[in-house]
Amino acid sequence: MAERKSSEERREQIIGATLRIVARKGFASVTLRDVATEVGIAHGLIRHYFAGRDELVAAAFDHAVTAELASDEQLLAGLDPIAALAAWFSTTPEDHYLVWIDAWSEAPRNPALAAALERHHRDCERILADVIRRAVAAGAASTADVDADSRMLTALADGLAVQAHAMSIVDAREADDIVFGAVEARLAIAPGSLAAAGRAPARGQWLG
CATH class of the missing domain: 1.10.357.10 (Tetracycline Repressor, domain 2)
Incomplete structure (x- = not known):
């Protein structure tokens, strides 16, 4: 079960995971599923914070x-x-x-x-x-x-x-x-x- 965090903490955690994936694989390889796996949360939870992959990548950058x-x-x-x-x-x-x-x-x-x-x-x-x-x-x-x-x-x-x-x-x-x-x-x-x-x-x- 994912650790309970405040909305801001979770958002920063998602952004941090996105940046780690970008550093390893590049922007084009970022997927919401990979980010969710990196964070250890359900895939759908990311859309609570970001409308989609493009918005997440831009926000992380x-x-x-x-x-x-x-x-x-x-x-x-x-x-x-x-x-x-x-x-x-x-x-x-x-x-x-x-x-x-x-x-x-x-x-x-x-x-x-x-x-x-x-x-x-x-x-x-x-x-x-x-x-x-x-x-x-x-x-x-x-x-x-x-x-x-x-x-x-x-x-x-x-x-x-x-x-x-x-x-x-x-x-x-x-x-x-x-x-x-x-x-x-x-x-x-x-x-x-x-x-x-x-x-x-x-x-x-x-x-x-």
């Missing part, structure tokens, strides 16, 4: 990334702007980024997941823009359009992550070197500053 980005922002706030840029752009662990890549692949077939992805992509651009503004205010960087810089550099970092983690075209060190150089050139930061600040990713804790 949203829950995880919301917590991840809150942790990232707290970490970045404690760093000087150049160290924060280095932390933000350092290559994240492979298992973390493969989940994002898998989510991008699944999103065209899951509108709820697509909406969560777009929302959190904009969150990432906003967080980066805030760090760039801090760097400019500190006199460590210069730019005419913070938001445009954030969009371009986010796109570059995402593309390099796909090359590194999904295709093995570049390794993590090379990916860092490329994106660090682009950040420094785009923001008029002294070359080598980001590497000197250290390669320690702020991102990637949520499946750890």
Whole structure:
């Protein structure tokens, strides 16, 4: 018999089980039956909390990334702007980024997941823009359009992550070197500053 839990506890338990399955098998392989087995509850109980599989997958992704980005922002706030840029752009662990890549692949077939992805992509651009503004205010960087810089550099970092983690075209060190150089050139930061600040990713804790 399933342990009696509050509605919120059960919902979080279901989300946690979903994320574990995503980490092992990918978004496309998630089924309500597998989630129920992972939790140890009746299959039909999940529909008390989520209308269907797509809504569950999107809710799990949203829950995880919301917590991840809150942790990232707290970490970045404690760093000087150049160290924060280095932390933000350092290559994240492979298992973390493969989940994002898998989510991008699944999103065209899951509108709820697509909406969560777009929302959190904009969150990432906003967080980066805030760090760039801090760097400019500190006199460590210069730019005419913070938001445009954030969009371009986010796109570059995402593309390099796909090359590194999904295709093995570049390794993590090379990916860092490329994106660090682009950040420094785009923001008029002294070359080598980001590497000197250290390669320690702020991102990637949520499946750890």
